[in-house]
Amino acid sequence: MPTFQDLEKQLTKLEPGGRSRPSGCVSRHRVAIIIPYRNRDNQLRSLLHNLHPMLMRQQLDYGVYVVDEALPSRFNRAMLMNIGYAEAIKLYDYQCFIFHDVDLIPQDDRLIYNCSTQPRHMSAAIDKFNYELPYKTLFGGVSALTRKQFVAVNGFSNIYFGWGGEDDDMFVRIKAKGYNVTRYPMHIARYRMLKHKPDTGNEPNPMRSANLRHAKERAEYDGLSTLKYKVLHLELKALYTWVHVEINETQIMQVRRTPP
Numbered sequence: 001m002p003t004f005q006d007l008e009k010q011l012t013k014l015e016p017g018g019r020s021r022p023s024g025c026v027s028r029h030r031v032a033i034i035i036p037y038r039n040r041d042n043q044l045r046s047l048l049h050n051l052h053p054m055l056m057r058q059q060l061d062y063g064v065y066v067v068d069e070a071l072p073s074r075f076n077r078a079m080l081m082n083i084g085y086a087e088a089i090k091l092y093d094y095q096c097f098i099f100h101d102v103d104l105i106p107q108d109d110r111l112i113y114n115c116s117t118q119p120r121h122m123s124a125a126i127d128k129f130n131y132e133l134p135y136k137t138l139f140g141g142v143s144a145l146t147r148k149q150f151v152a153v154n155g156f157s158n159i160y161f162g163w164g165g166e167d168d169d170m171f172v173r174i175k176a177k178g179y180n181v182t183r184y185p186m187h188i189a190r191y192r193m194l195k196h197k198p199d200t201g202n203e204p205n206p207m208r209s210a211n212l213r214h215a216k217e218r219a220e221y222d223g224l225s226t227l228k229y230k231v232l233h234l235e236l237k238a239l240y241t242w243v244h245v246e247i248n249e250t251q252i253m254q255v256r257r258t259p260p
């Protein structure tokens, strides 16, 4: 496993903040890779080691954003992805957003990291699930939305603290706005899932099913439009842009969660 230093030596063509664009042509795709993150150093190294060379081969104009949630708040994957979106568009005119779990390694170069006319679920075939789609409405792992699509659905919900539900909530939002989820063919959408020890602060959320019941209505008043957070530190590192953020669970949960 390469260290961050090894990686920096290998990936000399990167611009600060984990940015790259093809030389000699203008890419059609300006893509921000948004990684919700806390305390998974080894996995981040492994992902960057695989992802950067692949994205360069795909001739994308891209940047990698690691949105790192400070302790002690419970982990909120969806909100970190909203924050990654909000911070990335301040830095560059991105048109496509790939929301990317840190533990999923793409295995096929034909798995192009761009966006389509419909939101795309990328990680359809994962080794852990025998490269089969566990259920048809799955939208977790890695997904791709244009800026327009993401704004239309009001981003992800902010109220899913702990593990589970936020990806299914997004599926509901997407359908509610008249979009359909697309996928690449199963022999292309292949990922390897890295193993990890149980995390603290990301225990299954007992509210996840209850929250899902109102997912459609809540999309109107919970999401990008009500996003609140504090950036503790933003740094253009060699391999990625590090966004260290503080989330206040009490403050977030004051927003309305059920329809009137």
Ligand code: UDP
Binding pocket: 035, 036, 037, 038, 039, 040, 075, 077, 100, 101, 102, 103, 104, 140, 199, 200, 202
């Ligand atoms: N994650 C993280 N640190 C944590 C918990 C989660 O970085 O303590 C991020 C990471 O990107 C991970 C994603 O959230 O891939 C989803 O969490 P997890 O892999 O535990 O969920 P599962 O794949 O089991 O649904």
Ligand code: MN
Binding pocket: 101, 103
């Ligand atoms: Mn995982």
